[in-house]
Amino acid sequence: MRLFSMYGWVRRRHQLGMRGRSLLEAxxxxxxxxxxxxxxxxxxxNLPATAVYYRHLLETDLSLKISSPDGVIDWVFPRGMTVEKFINDGLMVIFFFSVGLEIKREIVCGQLSSFRRAILPVLAALGGMIAPAIVFLSFNAGTPTANGWGIPTATDIAFAIGILSLMGDRVPVSLKIFLTALAIADDLGAIVVIALFYGGAVEWGCLLLAVAIMVGVYIIKVLGETRAMYYLVPAVVVWGLFYYSGVHSTISGVAMAMLIPMKPRYSRAYFEHKTAALMRTLRRAGASHGGIPETLERNYLQYLWRLSRNSVGxxxxxxxxxxxYVNFLIIPIFALANAGVTIxxxxxxxxxxxSSEAGWLGAGIFFGLLVGKPLGIFLTSWIAVRTKLAEMPQGASWRMLLAVACLGGIGFTMSIFVDSLAFADLEVVNRGKIAILGGSAAAALLGITLILLFSRKQRRQTEKPAAR
Structure with a gap:
């Protein structure tokens, strides 16, 4: 039957696409x-041939301006929007929206969905934020750079999980899950820090209007609406209101992500019933026509696609x-725009x-990431397990947990983002970025070294009884 030959073609295309997809999902x-x-x-x-053009590109104005010759009309939107600001306040909203969806999934049905599952990574994430802030302030309290205490408090999940995957079976699966849940809770903490401490003067009119729209979206969700346009169009409006409100616009991405419905339009029972009815209809049509007509086949396949699509939240x-798009377009663009430190x-x-301009900024960030972050994660986990508030991840040792905690010191994306919010002086921002890159690299190397060292010792210990 032509339908099944078409299924074969779709399957071959799917297999070819999966090869590229498997690389993207690595x-x-x-x-x-x-x-x-x-x-x-x-x-x-830093190259003489590109440095000037690189800086000019980032400072290019993207605002839409409408004005009349007599000066009566003078309208600019969005005000002050450069290429760099578009990336940090525009594209990064999509990143935070994606993070919000991930946090919501973990809270509803993932590693943060119950007290017993969530308590250890949440407490570890909390300790992993407080300790580096203390380390940073021990260097910078009372200096002009004290406002940067939030820089070393975040973990870059892409780098941390990427390194863990390269370690293979040297790290127990339970610790990989622990670090993933910790990084997600850490992201939530970083979002709260940005919202509370790194915004500007609040324009309450814009903020209240944004909240009113979000309440309306919530009501639509409660009424059972599942179509994307009823959530994504208000999300753009809310972003614009947050942009002018003084609360950092990326927070709007997280707020709107929490309102996206997880419940599908069609239930599983409905999907199974309609699919079975569809296949019976196709068999009857094939028997009566000596084969399924092409137009009918195409229409039924499109209907089956819509049915499957609406059976997923x-x-x-x-x-x-x-x-x-987030991992291979938005975050790389963010890195291209923000990691280019002019030395x-x-x-x-x-x-x-x-230094007179930056104080002990570099030392505070470096040791906050390399020392404060791992110690905060490890000590909080140790206290939680010893007091029986939480359980040790299955098959994990304290030594390996310490090694994995070191990977939590890889701050990069979130740390650079907070660094750009904390200071207005470009030279201070650049010094902070150098320290972030150095501290993150040192934490990664320390984590990898400890994982290799502890896994080798563990294998030797398990081989000795077997040899006897």
């Missing part, structure tokens, strides 16, 4: 692309569709020195 791929973009950005910002569909002098690399 845990290490996003981290590798991100690392490449960091290197390219550093070259663009909108939240899941959006998360899956955004995944490749004004060799002093930039003296991250442990004190």
């Amino acid at each position: 845990p290490w791929a996003a981290g590798a692309v991100l690392l490449l973009c960091v290197a390219v950005a550093m070259l663009l910002a 909108l939240s899941y569909r959006l998360e899956e569709r955004l995944f490749p 004004g002098s060799p002093d930039y690399f003296h991250i442990f020195s004190n």
